[in-house]
Amino acid sequence: MKHIAIIGNGIAGITTARHIRKLSDYKITVISAESKYFFSRTALMYVYMGHMKFEHTQPYENWFWEKNNIDLKEGFVTTINTAEKKLIFADESTLTYDDLIIATGSKPNKFGWPGQDLEGVQGLYSKQDLELLEVNAPNNKVCKRAVIVGGGLIGVELAEMLHTRKIPVTFLVRDKDFWGSVLPTGDANLISRHVKSHHVDLRLETELKEIIGDENGRVKSVITSSGEEILCDMVGLTAGVSPAIDFIKNSEIDTGKGVKVNKYLETNIPNIYAIGDCAEQLEPTGLRKPVEAVWYTGRMMGEVVAQTICGNKTAYNPGIWFNSAKFFDIEYQTYGWVWAKPKEYEAHFSWEHPNGEKRITFAYHKTTNAILGVNTFGIRLDHQTFDKWISEEKNIDFVVSNLEEANFDPEFFRSHFKAIKKAFQHQLQLA
Amino acid sequence: MNTVQRNMSLSGEPPVALNFIQKLSVIIGMFGLGILTLAIFNVNFPNKTLWLSISLTSMIFGVSLFSYGAYQHKHSGIKNDAVWFKSISSRGFLAWLLGIILTGFYIVLYFYPQFLGLRSEGGNVGLIGLFDPLSELLSGNPASQWFVYGTLYTIAILAFGIKFLWKYRHNRYEVLRTCSVMFFQLAFAFIIPELMARLNNSEAYNIPYYDLKNIWPLSYYNFDQYRVDGFISSGDIGIALLLFGIASILVITPILTYFYGKRWYCSWVCGCGGLAETSGDAFRQLSDKSLKAWKIERWLVHTVLVFSVLMTVAVVHSYLNYDASKYWLNKDVFLLSVAVFLSALFAVIWIFKKDELQKDARYGAIGFISMIIGLIGIHYFSGSNIFIFNPETLRKTYSFLIGSIFSGVIGTGFYPILGSRVWCRFGCPMAAILGLQQRLFSKFRITTNGGQCISCGNCSTYCEMGIDVRAYAQKGENIVRASCVGCGICSAVCPRGVLKLENKTPKGRINSDAVLLGNDVDLLDLIKQNK
Numbered sequence: 001m002k003h004i005a006i007i008g009n010g011i012a013g014i015t016t017a018r019h020i021r022k023l024s025d026y027k028i029t030v031i032s033a034e035s036k037y038f039f040s041r042t043a044l045m046y047v048y049m050g051h052m053k054f055e056h057t058q059p060y061e062n063w064f065w066e067k068n069n070i071d072l073k074e075g076f077v078t079t080i081n082t083a084e085k086k087l088i089f090a091d092e093s094t095l096t097y098d099d100l101i102i103a104t105g106s107k108p109n110k111f112g113w114p115g116q117d118l119e120g121v122q123g124l125y126s127k128q129d130l131e132l133l134e135v136n137a138p139n140n141k142v143c144k145r146a147v148i149v150g151g152g153l154i155g156v157e158l159a160e161m162l163h164t165r166k167i168p169v170t171f172l173v174r175d176k177d178f179w180g181s182v183l184p185t186g187d188a189n190l191i192s193r194h195v196k197s198h199h200v201d202l203r204l205e206t207e208l209k210e211i212i213g214d215e216n217g218r219v220k221s222v223i224t225s226s227g228e229e230i231l232c233d234m235v236g237l238t239a240g241v242s243p244a245i246d247f248i249k250n251s252e253i254d255t256g257k258g259v260k261v262n263k264y265l266e267t268n269i270p271n272i273y274a275i276g277d278c279a280e281q282l283e284p285t286g287l288r289k290p291v292e293a294v295w296y297t298g299r300m301m302g303e304v305v306a307q308t309i310c311g312n313k314t315a316y317n318p319g320i321w322f323n324s325a326k327f328f329d330i331e332y333q334t335y336g337w338v339w340a341k342p343k344e345y346e347a348h349f350s351w352e353h354p355n356g357e358k359r360i361t362f363a364y365h366k367t368t369n370a371i372l373g374v375n376t377f378g379i380r381l382d383h384q385t386f387d388k389w390i391s392e393e394k395n396i397d398f399v400v401s402n403l404e405e406a407n408f409d410p411e412f413f414r415s416h417f418k419a420i421k422k423a424f425q426h427q428l429q430l431a
Numbered sequence: 432m433n434t435v436q437r438n439m440s441l442s443g444e445p446p447v448a449l450n451f452i453q454k455l456s457v458i459i460g461m462f463g464l465g466i467l468t469l470a471i472f473n474v475n476f477p478n479k480t481l482w483l484s485i486s487l488t489s490m491i492f493g494v495s496l497f498s499y500g501a502y503q504h505k506h507s508g509i510k511n512d513a514v515w516f517k518s519i520s521s522r523g524f525l526a527w528l529l530g531i532i533l534t535g536f537y538i539v540l541y542f543y544p545q546f547l548g549l550r551s552e553g554g555n556v557g558l559i560g561l562f563d564p565l566s567e568l569l570s571g572n573p574a575s576q577w578f579v580y581g582t583l584y585t586i587a588i589l590a591f592g593i594k595f596l597w598k599y600r601h602n603r604y605e606v607l608r609t610c611s612v613m614f615f616q617l618a619f620a621f622i623i624p625e626l627m628a629r630l631n632n633s634e635a636y637n638i639p640y641y642d643l644k645n646i647w648p649l650s651y652y653n654f655d656q657y658r659v660d661g662f663i664s665s666g667d668i669g670i671a672l673l674l675f676g677i678a679s680i681l682v683i684t685p686i687l688t689y690f691y692g693k694r695w696y697c698s699w700v701c702g703c704g705g706l707a708e709t710s711g712d713a714f715r716q717l718s719d720k721s722l723k724a725w726k727i728e729r730w731l732v733h734t735v736l737v738f739s740v741l742m743t744v745a746v747v748h749s750y751l752n753y754d755a756s757k758y759w760l761n762k763d764v765f766l767l768s769v770a771v772f773l774s775a776l777f778a779v780i781w782i783f784k785k786d787e788l789q790k791d792a793r794y795g796a797i798g799f800i801s802m803i804i805g806l807i808g809i810h811y812f813s814g815s816n817i818f819i820f821n822p823e824t825l826r827k828t829y830s831f832l833i834g835s836i837f838s839g840v841i842g843t844g845f846y847p848i849l850g851s852r853v854w855c856r857f858g859c860p861m862a863a864i865l866g867l868q869q870r871l872f873s874k875f876r877i878t879t880n881g882g883q884c885i886s887c888g889n890c891s892t893y894c895e896m897g898i899d900v901r902a903y904a905q906k907g908e909n910i911v912r913a914s915c916v917g918c919g920i921c922s923a924v925c926p927r928g929v930l931k932l933e934n935k936t937p938k939g940r941i942n943s944d945a946v947l948l949g950n951d952v953d954l955l956d957l958i959k960q961n962k
């Protein structure tokens with residue numbers, strides 16, 4: 001019987017295993033050095049905050065894997081012997097496979113800052129990172145101040161986490177506004193204000209220059225691009241992630257930023273596939289980037305590769321882009337493309353609630369008026385409806401007039417759609 | 432996370448420690464509770480009205496001030512920080528202590544009310560005596576242990592309701608729902624029945640204590656002989672109340688459940704639900720989410736339902752016929768009509784809802800057949816002493832096992848250990864009926880927002896009914912579970928805006944072949960075919 005080995009038990013690897021099991025009775029082995037059982041990486045923050053226990057982050061009960069005949073192997077793969085179709089582990093044990101799926105995910109970026117490997121300096125990605133955070137920042141006596149470097153989604157999560165333990169946070173962000181490389185100015189500004197309102201010392205347009213250690217090799221302070229020294233006991237490096245593929249670099253498998261794959265998620269070596277965060281698309285779909293470190297794309301690639309392995313050769317062809325996040329108390333959802341620096345054909349219309357905590361930004365085509373995308377803050381919108389509207393290239397007028405149909409806020413919530421419509425009409429009159 | 436010991440320090444983690452306002456409020460609340468405790472030990476308060484007022488006020492004020500201290504300096508939003516670090520909300524020492532105290536209180540309340548100061552002759556003393564002035568003010572009668580319990584129950588819902596309102600002030604669904612349970616408890620469960628009791632001062636009335644929102648079979652005693660006699664002998668008002676009791680379960684309940692799901696009752700009206708949602712809110716995360724617990728739940732709650740139906744039928748059957756002038760309905764007609772009704776109901780479900788029932792059809796049949804066998808048993812063995820068919824034994828057993836031990840001692844006493852909805856989930860026959868209606872005949876469902884779920888597990892963790900909400904959300908499937916009480920917390924705690932409680936057309940409500948959005952259409956088709 002065919003043996004499928006999957007390296008990595010994150011959402012991509014596990015989705016593959018589940019779908020292969022639905023479609024076949026192949027032998028499946030899922031390998032992880034991080035944890036025996038699949039857990040939701042996105043939920044690690046809630047464990048530190050005390051909202052959940054670690055076991056709550058596991059979407060399947062422990063009996064699930066045996067019942068579905070999915071073998072779980074704990075171990076760290078050091079070498080892939082592609083000629084002999086063999087994996088070699090850190091403890092020198094081996095495992096042979098027929099098909100191999102690489103789903104090793106990401107690792108936090110380190111850009112060669114002086115002092116980046118000192119004790120007390122860490123990223124936030126894995127279960128081990130979370131355990132390390134409990135050592136580095138258990139409370140505000142051990143950690144009197146933390147510095148976070150890099151204004152992305154993980155950075156703001158880390159800030160929120162430390163905030164719940166009343167640890168003062170200084171947050172160094174390179175852009176003019178929080179997540180300004182992704183969000184249009186008005187949107188990014190709303191998040192900057194909200195982050196500050198939680199007493200985070202947000203330093204915009206400030207970069208990390210150097211991390212200074214004490215005599216024990218522990219972080220003591222950081223020096224910023226403006227030359228200021230900030231005393232701290234912990235530094236969080238959250239300037240994005242990149243594929244965790246170091247162990248593959250010395251193999252026959254072609255890599256660039258990530259493991260290079262074609263539309264069918266195949267690498268240059270037959271029977272070896274790469275999916276999720278660690279895959280680099282040779283031909284990215286539409287406006288998407290070659291490497292997408294997002295939960296949903298990992299899941300979709302897992303579904304696709306399972307089809308291919310089980311005989312329905314399928315290309316990875318994701319639909320309309322979508323994503324979501326939560327910045328402290330403000331929920332964010334996005335559908336389609338709203339660029340921080342609008343493309344030459346792209347116009348934006350925004351509405352913001354007077355309380356400054358709700359906002360919606362539409363992107364539409366300047367000449368055809370077709371809806372291109374939406375960013376929404378503090379208002380929940382229906383994925384299915386927007387997916388349909390964007391793929392059908394509905395007119396922005398139609399979208400604004402029919403927003404009620406796409407409402408996903410809980411019942412009895414105050415609706416802002418009339419105000420949005422009015423603001424849109426007002427803008428038209430001005431134009 | 433087991434490798435890290437985080438509670439070595441005796442001073443406690445910063446988020447767990449109480450701030451000054453909270454410490455002050457604990458003192459005030461404990462002072463109020465202390466007065467009641469002293470009363471239990473027969474300290475005789477000189478001015479009962481004054482001391483009772485001080486006690487109740489300081490308890491409400493203490494809890495309100497505690498909430499103020501906890502939430503006033505925080506942004507509106509989800510406030511579950513440190514829930515699993517606090518002893519009280521994570522089955523720690525304080526939780527066990529509270530569990531033991533509550534359980535003990537229930538045992539004394541149900542079985543040894545004399546220790547609370549209940550006296551059948553002469554004035555009440557102790558705790559119950561302290562409540563005499565309030566009872567006399569409302570109904571004109573001295574207090575009973577049930578009046579004391581009812582008052583404290585109402586105080587608990589009001590005080591912790593204020594806390595809940597503060598905690599969820601950003602969420603209008605939660606705000607309205609909580610105002611609703613606070614209103615129904617205060618007006619329907621507490622004040623109206625006491626005022627109705629004043630009617631009985633006149634000879635013409637003999638109305639039993641009636642909390643109008645407490646519907647049979649939750650109030651399993653509603654059709655006991657003394658009550659039905661009371662209703663019938665109280666003129667038009669009495670008859671109207673009796674008819675209302677019957678219409679509540681046969682007409683009103685199915686209609687409202689069709690439109691809104693069982694939440695209209697379980698989390699907007701019901702007193703048990705009201706206590707769970709307010710005082711029990713701190714314990715909602717303790718419910719067991721395992722598949723095993725779900726299996727136990729389904730067997731247990733439906734067994735209680737069968738038990739409650741048979742017990743009630745046996746009790747009603749036992750007093751019919753003895754006085755033809757009072758009861759036009761005779762024993763045989765009654766049994767036969769119950770059997771016909773159940774058969775018709777079962778036939779309708781079998782014919783029209785077979786698809787929804789799926790594998791559960793077998794269990795439905797088992798329940799139905801056991802009820803019919805029970806009815807036959809009641810017919811042939813009435814008057815005999817065979818244990819399981821003797822109405823008085825049945826009633827006493829039910830009242831002891833279900834009415835006292837399950838709903839009170841375990842259901843509420845074990846809040847800090849088993850979570851806040853143990854009774855509602857595993858034991859309440861009313862919830863079982865509403866659950867069947869919700870699953871089979873309702874517009875209510877929780878929809879999931881396309882492919883946005885990140886499987887984080889907040890929804891499942893904070894589901895008080897132990898539903899593994901995430902299992903559905905991560906597949907893009909609607910949540911249509913019999914047990915869902917529609918509290919809306921899963922939707923509130925979701926960090927990605929994935930869940931929405933909705934009443935929409937029943938068509939396509941159960942979509943177990945749903946696939947997640949985000950892929951291209953061909954792949955969706957492939958996945959669907961292979962489901």
